[in-house]
Amino acid sequence: MLLSRRAFALGALASSALAATGVAATPRAARAATNTAYVWAYFTETPTFQGANYGLHLAVSRDGLNWTPLNQNNPVATPTAGTLGLRDPFVFRKQDGTFGVIATDLIGTDFGRNSPYLHVWDSTNLTGFTGYRLLRMHSYPTHTWAPTVFWDAARGQYGIVYSNNNGGQDVFLVNYTSDFRTVSAPQVYFSPGFPVLDGDIVVDGGVTYLYYKNLANGYLYGARSGTGAPNSFTTYTGGLRQGNAIEGPLLVKRNEGTGWWLWGDSFSPVNNDFYAWSTGSIGGTSWSALNQRDYTPPLNVKHGSILGITDAEYAGLVSRWGTPAWVRLKSSNFPDRYVRHTGGQARLDAYPFDPYRDQLWRMVPGLADAAGVSFESVNVPGSYLRHSGYVLRLDPNDNSATFRADATFHRTPGLADAAWSSLRSHNVPTHYLRHAGYQLRIDPLGSGSSAGDRQDATFRLTP
Template sequence: MPLSRREFHRLAALGTLTAAAGGAAVLGAPPAALAADSAYVFGYFKETPNQSGDSYALHLAVSTDGLNWRPLNQNNPVATPTAGTLGLRDPFILRKRDGTFVVLATDLRGRIFTENNQYLHVWDSTDLRGFTGYRRIRMHGLATHTWAPTAFWVASRNQYAIVYSANNGADVFMVNYTSDFRTVSANQVYHSPGFPVLDADVVVDGSTFYMYYKNLADGLIYGARSSTGAPRSYTDYTGGLRQGGAIEAPMLVRNNTGSGWRLWGDSFSPVNNDYYAWSTSNVGGNAWTPLHQRDYTPPLNAKHGSIVGITSAEYDGLVSRWGLPAWVRLKSYNFPDRYVRHAGGIARIDAYPFDPHQDQLWRMVPGLADPAGVSFASINLPGRFLRHSDYAIRLDTDDGTATFRADATFTRVAGLADPTWSSWRSHNFPDRYLRHSGYVLRIDPLSAASSAADRQDATFRIS
């Protein structure tokens, strides 16, 4: 059966195609073709504004659509360095040619960026359900850092390239080549365009190498490409991208279906929004469209990571091994940077990130007054539930009365503004729905005839 165009490029990027007689593309010797990717895994570390949620270790989240992410292992680490600084930043997950994975990461704990380090953390993994062979590899002998690695297969060299940020008198990208992620070639400059650069991500698509990175001179994300992937061979073709006040750490991701691509950018600071995203149907066309924050939900507290496609079997294996969260967040439809949280006993929507970040985490339990409904139990204040009192939503302790149970019970219905989202009808005032007004939650009478703004106020995504 002929290979599809998508599978052709996918296998070419893995280096598994060789030329047959007559120029036809056929599968070469091992590795064998892999099953088609149908989901995604996101590797990252964590930070929060007051550092209470910081975790300089490897975390994983999964997604079936590549947009909305659910942390694994209750957003606890799945691997932690045991050497060097005992912390990591900027983890990068690469699927190797044999179908297994390698994880690379910056050897740095915390937010002090003056420390020089010549090493990267490395783990091997068959399926991301376990991590073995932990080691550090020395990338250079310079008095500088080794930040934000990316790695990819270079068929012309029959080796992998490891590209990272360093400084040899200027902020540049360095490269070392390797066959086994244990020994590496001597470092050399990979890209130095005449202005300082940071955070490269390189993806090979067919015969073209695409590199997205941050230009430190103007704070924008640039795109460059090369037909060989060789050092100093890239030409910029995207003039600069940014959403929000500051952005870095681009992640270039090929969609599992179709020919589309997404580009993610991490906010510069943990006190700002965590991620922004763009999409395009043609990665080489210099036409990126910003995605609305309503369309995606990054992993909770995630910072500077990487995204890779996985198969449905790998997705199921990760969920089985690590588990999905025992909690949910409720994201506002018309203020998608805001989440339902409690503060001083009052329920409201606030722009994330904030601390304590646990104020936005809820256990959805069978309704206290009707198990067909739902009650929202606080994660960090056990025994307390969202309930209405004089139509205002509060976080109160269950007093065991029938009135409390009814006030704390809601019925989930299709979102009043968008049926793919959710709205919540009061159990004991069934003409009233949970909504925000002035960012504070309450229950008000709503119907299909209500204004669009009112219906949007009453629509939330479970994430």
């Protein structure tokens, strides 16, 4: 959440007008299926808002760290009431094994516009969304931001926790519900004596964990409770932050059951990196920051939520929405930077930037050799990465033999990491694509090359 603008995010989906059924109190047999993958629900923004979209976006991941946007990173649903936009969508699994989506009713950056409503959808498997409605949470003239949902077994109801300015201070309120159509009266859920924002709640082993942003100092913290009841939480971690600012904690239990991740959103679209930590024990106080080399969030992602899904659900999402028709080239030794074109030149720049499509490439069979690959610009169709005088540039394909050869590369195991990729020139086969001073070029590289040179020539080809 942007503290300076009091921003908050939540997500929503557009869908058909089927009425939602009631929520079963007992999980059905299908609920026992093992989660083997993850889904991330989010909205998008970029520095000059060229990539801003306030509908529901979905991405999937097998390992929980490297993400593939679905539907070409276009929304899979959009709100049809309220502000007609959402921020910070929260996707959750109901007790009957189906899904729900709930999101802040706020489009764009008009953070002074207060709404007492949340967007709500139902979904069988996230391949379609039904029962769209607005759910009124309170009657206060203040915001209703960044909802999170958890199952309160003692009550036999769901708790909907969200950020609200109550009595002049930012706190978390809670409403309880059985059907996401009617809710109990709001009550204060967490008010530690300083302003808080962006709560995420996970119940594990009889303990309810609440991670949040402390607005007084800008750090993320974890609190826990043995009951999950309002005003029963005790903060147990130190403050966490990476980058210049952090918000929107996303607490994720690994499907293997061997540890946890914590994701944090940066402060604004101008600096919309995501950062991540890991721990082997959620009950401990030690979180280790992950190297950005180890994870790749969805393109242009802002806030949202992450949930474990089954293999069948993963396959269904990919089949229904499709995976990107483009790739990005992420640097091994500068993992916040991606290959992009600008002014006809090819270089490595820190993401985010606009036009964000400068970093998107259609990887096609090599123009000179189908066993190789060529990279066509998404936003300058017909133009390809090619070397000229050993320097990489973006030029229109003139269909000459020289151009086709200059624009063809052979993908090999990464010179610095075999799990990544290096790109060997087709017509200068001793040379590899690499960056030098952030410029892209081809240089001779081999077994005698320095570790730094091999890193410069190693990339992750990622959506």
